[in-house]
Amino acid sequence: AQTVTQSQPEMSVQEAETVTLSCTYDTSESDYYLFWYKQPPSRQMILVIRQEAYKQQNATENRFSVNFQKAAKSFSLKISDSQLGDAAMYFCAGSGGATNKLIFGTGTLLAVQP
Amino acid sequence: GAGVSQSPSNKVTEKGKDVELRCDPISGHTALYWYRQSLGQGLEFLIYFQGNSAPDKSGLPSDRFSAERTGGSVSTLTIQRTQQEDSAVYLCASSRKPGQGSYGYTFGSGTRLTVV
Numbered sequence: 001a002q003t004v005t006q007s008q009p010e011m012s013v014q015e016a017e018t019v020t021l022s023c024t025y026d027t028s029e030s031d032y033y034l035f036w037y038k039q040p041p042s043r044q045m046i047l048v049i050r051q052e053a054y055k056q057q058n059a060t061e062n063r064f065s066v067n068f069q070k071a072a073k074s075f076s077l078k079i080s081d082s083q084l085g086d087a088a089m090y091f092c093a094g095s096g097g098a099t100n101k102l103i104f105g106t107g108t109l110l111a112v113q114p
Numbered sequence: 115g116a117g118v119s120q121s122p123s124n125k126v127t128e129k130g131k132d133v134e135l136r137c138d139p140i141s142g143h144t145a146l147y148w149y150r151q152s153l154g155q156g157l158e159f160l161i162y163f164q165g166n167s168a169p170d171k172s173g174l175p176s177d178r179f180s181a182e183r184t185g186g187s188v189s190t191l192t193i194q195r196t197q198q199e200d201s202a203v204y205l206c207a208s209s210r211k212p213g214q215g216s217y218g219y220t221f222g223s224g225t226r227l228t229v230v
Binding site: 042043044045047091093100101102103104105106107 | 145147149155156157159162170203205207209219221223224226
């Protein structure tokens with residue numbers, strides 16, 4: 001079974017500053033993937049970044065990067081140079097196993113202050 | 115199509131009525147998933163389809179919920195005798211076949227269901 005935990009219901013950051021969103025997970029799978037999704041008010045789930053568990057190197061996508069600590073089962077998202085458009089709900093998720101279904105955390109609502 | 119299409123975008127129904135929600139996945143995506151997102155909550159897995167295999171129905175909350183996928187493409191989620199607690203956003207997602215590298219899913223914009 002998999003579980004994904006996000007312990008920060010809400011976060012706030014000043015424009016141009018850096019913020020880190022936390023996520024921990026638990027899984028019995030040996031081969032799994034971890035994701036961060038962004039959900040703006042439009043409801044559309046947008047893939048921000050993904051990490052293959054077998055890769056030691058942390059994934060990066062422009063201003064977004066992760067800190068993947070496999071032993072600690074931690075998968076945090078760092079947003080650098082925050083922009084007003086980054087304001088949204090962010091979900092951490094993990095997948096693996098035969099069905100590859102995504103298991104989501106409860107989300108972190110990020111506010112960006114001008 | 116270029117993305118996952120869901121219809122209707124919004125649906126208001128009376129308690130006790132049946133509703134059907136439609137999902138049209140990305141062409142060539144063999145895996146299709148339904149999720150439910152209640153107000154202020156994360157996404158709850160409902161059901162998974164992969165090709166012609168038997169679906170994984172382990173997330174369906176009650177026997178009032180059912181889903182089918184015709185021809186390996188379009189899927190319909192049906193809720194019978196709707197209750198107020200069924201009010202939520204229902205999201206559909208599709209992906210390439212599991213095991214071919216997990217690129218994550220592509221989600222539709224969801225159907226917001228309101229039961230009054």
